Amino acid sequence: MTKPDDAGAAGPRELLLVGVGTMGRPYLAAAARMGLRVRAVESGAAWDSRPVELAERFYRVRGHGEEAWAETVARAVAERHPDGLIGFAEPQVVAAALAQDRSGLPGPSLHAAVISRNKALQRALFGAHGLPQPDYLHVGRIAEARDWMTERLPVVVKPLTLSGSEGVELVGDADGVQEILARRASENGLLVEEAVQGSEYSWEALVQGGEVVFENVTRKETTQPPHFVELAHHCGHLFDSEAAGQVRAVTRGVLRAVGMRTGLVHLEFRMADRGPVLIEIAVRTPGDYLPDAISLTYGFDLYEAVVRLSLGQTVPVLPRHPVSWAATVFPTASPGTIRGITGVRETLEHPSVVRVRLRKGPGDTVRPLTSSAQRMGHVLIDAASPAEREDAVKFVRETLRVAVTGGG
Ligand SMILES: Nc1ncnc2c1ncn2[C@@H]1O[C@H](COP(=O)(O)OP(=O)(O)O)[C@@H](O)[C@H]1O
Ligand SMILES: [Mg+2]
Missing domain, CATH: 3.40.50.20 (Rossmann fold)
Known part of the structure; x- marks a missing residue:
């Protein structure tokens, strides 16, 4: 290529x-x-x-x-x-x-792009197409959702057009309802959704003329509620055949619903008891250096394939199975001022670590982790097997340490 x-x-x-x-x-x-x-x-x-x-x-x-x-x-x-x-x-x-x-x-289509930008439009469209998703309510002001929320706790509250988990939070009980009604009273346009139980995944696909020409599943690790900040992405996830069939049906259903034509798609879902339940879709490049991890996992350059699709070229037959096991990991620290970061050299020397890129250093402030933007950098891992990848993720978390003072 x-x-x-x-x-x-x-x-x-x-x-x-x-x-x-x-x-x-x-x-x-x-x-x-x-x-x-x-x-x-x-x-x-x-x-x-x-x-x-x-x-x-x-x-x-x-x-x-x-x-x-x-x-x-x-x-x-x-x-x-x-x-x-x-x-x-x-x-x-x-x-x-x-x-x-x-x-x-060539492109995703104007319809797909507009839908991709608005979570309430996504909910409406998915509902119309009978796709599995949480029960939801779209309100002008949070106060309008008081009874709805109270009857369905726990719920997730989110803005319509932001990303990186900004403004997304879980409300777990009646006190939480009172508190959020006061704190977010003036915000305009919110979605309230039933909180879906189950592990979180994303699905990345290359689509040409509506047909999937490549696909990957990524398993996520996020912070605990109330916020859901992504901490690690493990590419090349393999479901058993029943779950894989469900994912296949739901993802194709979403592509049909949004009218996706050509380009890169990133779709998020949780695997509930009833199967995949949709969180959101975006017809753009996924963040968090996922394309780098996907490229390593399947042994081809995802960016180049996207460029080919954009030019209307036929892409060569793309790999269906992982040849390697990549992940991106986002180091964390408690809030405060960074005193020092240790273990960078040891982390880099680990055979499965491809790179360490830190955005923060001594003297910088670490804020509470409420959205992706607050994270302090990432580590890209590429291992010879899923087990070695898990070992490498653990090693990075134990080795790369951020000392912080003045937290709280
Ligand atoms: N209805 C829900 N049930 C459970 N978790 C949810 C729900 N909605 C969002 N989340 C969690 O919050 C994260 C961010 O929400 P999302 O809708 O994807 O917004 P963003 O555009 O900020 O990524 C999701 O990745 C997921 O972990
Ligand atoms: Mg999301």
Whole structure:
């Protein structure tokens, strides 16, 4: 999959990447390997650290929200039509889909993109298609959900359009209802859902023209309630045949419901007694360096495959089974000021550790872990067997230590 792209009479083909940051860079690297021309759209916040060497032109997003992304994408496309366009993360999904739709470029579809951005629209659509999901209530203000919540405790309260578990919390009892009614009284538009019991998984798939051409299941570890911050992702999870069949049926049902056409899909569910119960879907690149872990697990470059899909190329037959066992692990510390971090060298020397990337160091503040944004970095693991992977995860947790003072 690394041979240069066919140049053709019109010269090399061109990719427009919308949103790069840190985790989107491998798309640019893949495009360079494929011999593509590349332009990219980037936010003001990430502008100074944009990888200028990886694209011939960057367009800077000015202004607020998805509209600003859409405006900049429209400008870039009007200047020159790309052959493929990828929207990287949540704020870029709709901007990218608008341009894909307008220009006839492969993409998830405008319908799928809009649904992906709004958890209440997802619930409504899943319900209409009879897909398994928690009972839910969409309210303008939390006070309207008082009786509904009280009758169904425990429940989960969440905003419609955020991500990374921001604003997502479990309410376990009547006191919790009182407390959240006061604390989140002024928030506009919330979903309240029955709390689904069962282990959490995600499903990542490459889809072309509505057909699944690659799929992976990831097992999650999250913090305990009330918040659900992701602490580890174990790729290449294998269900027994009954559960695998249920996952197959539910995932295909979701793709049909949202009208997914082409691209990368990330879907979250919990495995309850009755089978998989849907949490949410996103038609974009999953976060938490999952594509890196998936690429290692199956032995191919997921980013490159996404670029090929975006250009409308046929992808080669992709692996169906893990050839390795990768995970991403997010070290934690109690709240306070970091005094020191020890064990980085020993962690790096472990044969199954691929990299250690820490965003925080001595003097930095650790806040209570209420969303993904508060985590302090990640470790990428790749092991020869599931058992060795578990050993490596345990080793990292025991070895990489963060000393903190002044917590509370
Ligand atoms: N109805 C629910 N029942 C149980 N856990 C839930 C429910 N909704 C969300 N969660 C937990 O909270 C996490 C974050 O919620 P999610 O809807 O995925 O929002 P986000 O967009 O922030 O990821 C989920 O990954 C899951 O662990
Ligand atoms: Mg989620």
